[in-house]
Amino acid sequence: MNDWRDPELGESREVRLPSGRLRFHDRGAGPVIVFAHGYLVNANLFRKVVPLLAARFRCITPDLPLGAHTVPVDRDGDLTPPGVARLLADLLAELDLREVTLFGNDSGGAYSQLAAVAHPERIGGLVLSSCETPEDTWPPSPGGFGLLKATAANPVTYRALYQVLRLERTWRWRNTYGWLAKHPIEARVMNSYVRPVLERADIRHDGRKAIGSVSARYTRAAARRLVRDFGKPVHLVWAAEDHVFPLAHATRYARELGADLHTVEDAYTYVTEDQPEAVAKLVTGCLAG
Template sequence: MSGWRDPRLGERHETRLPSGTLGFHERGSGPVLVFAHGYLVNANLWRKVVPLLAERFRCITPDLPLGAHLVPMRRDADLSPPGIARMIADLLAELDLHDVTLFGNDSGGAYSQLVAANHPERVGGLVLSSCETPEDTWPPSPGGFGLLKATASNPLTYRALYQVLRFPRTWRWRNTYGWLAKYPIDAEAMESYVRPVIERADIRFDGRKAIGAVSARYTREAAGVLAQRFTKPVRMVWAAEDHVFPLGHATRYARELGAELHTVADSCTYVTEDQPEAVAKLLKG
């Protein structure tokens, strides 16, 4: 099931970038929305919201190399936060996309901030959804997610950490996915998230590089650039019950950016998982 992607995402494509082959799905037509997910999920995170938007938007949902992807990157690929941001910018250039709205959730929001700060040429707007702000650590501290970076220093400890995800009962623990989605994620999507990092050494290599390189200094630097220089629209779509990225942090960051802040009721961090209709309504508004 690691290779399963929901057909509602649209047709799957692959493109060769300087860092390696990147898979993505595409559906719909109109203004371009590019979605950036976080660590240990993939394009399936958007499977519920894309069909609600595809009549109005061209929705592009890449599988970023964050541990739940299918095609490993080049062994020498830069998977640090600036490297992932460059990869997203390279994807926009390769597809010749312009005036793109980037929607970033969880650490996908951190990467999106780096894209907007450092590669703004093709970005027309930014939607930050329950993600790192200048007040948050990266990985975030609540839920014990800091352990993810700590174990990435050694391939053996990294591999061992994820073996517990073989057992579905662990998927609702707060330090796995239990604090990220308010309601259980369906088994097909969950298998696509956890199987690659459990079973494939080449995918673990990428995931370990990516999570081992994260740091709050990147988001703080990007936030400073965005507050001073980014003139495109910024909206923030935040889970009202977020345990990982406090709503108070989002409120203060929204003021700093001059951004609209919308809260999504009855949801945790994965707002498009818990409340796709509400998120789609906000994006259409």
């Protein structure tokens, strides 16, 4: 199993939360940004942007229990969307973080929206980055990602689905990572994403629970509450060429939220992978404003 994390993420630490243990990385000082990734990636997704922000911000990058982690939560840990949102809130409480900006990418943006409306007390704002909007399904329909939830109903079909990821050439298929990262991701990072779900039953158990319980009803309900009740800064940072979460959806959602929408050129969903300098500049500007 590949448990490598880029040293640029900072110090690796572990905490015990109500749902189980959680590994995270901590670098920098100043206002706090907590980065939330999506399914079948981990903190390495932010390895390029953290060093660009750490001079001005404290950057916390957890390995959420979404299939590419190495520290499983408790066997009965709640990994439904509200459960993962609670896990994010529990992390902020455990570290006594306040006025936190949650940066959520891909389904990390969905969990961030749920956390913001259900547990707003330590959250000072949101940066939603190429993620679920009220117009998107969860899992998203483009690319065939709905199959991830369908196969999670059974441990045999779930395990079988991922065996193709043993072959490096499959990593660029549109229904794996090809529509998520415009530019190829280095093999060391990719192995940190795919090896845990291929090699460990306890990680597959967590991954099945997480992806098997997602539904757009959660994000649509959270969006209604964000528009109505949140009252804190929200910024959207979106890939201009996003195949999975269309820019048109983000444009309409930003209008409903009264939020600024910033686009990132030459990037797909994983904007911090494809264009970290542009994202760092946008985030710095958003938070300074």
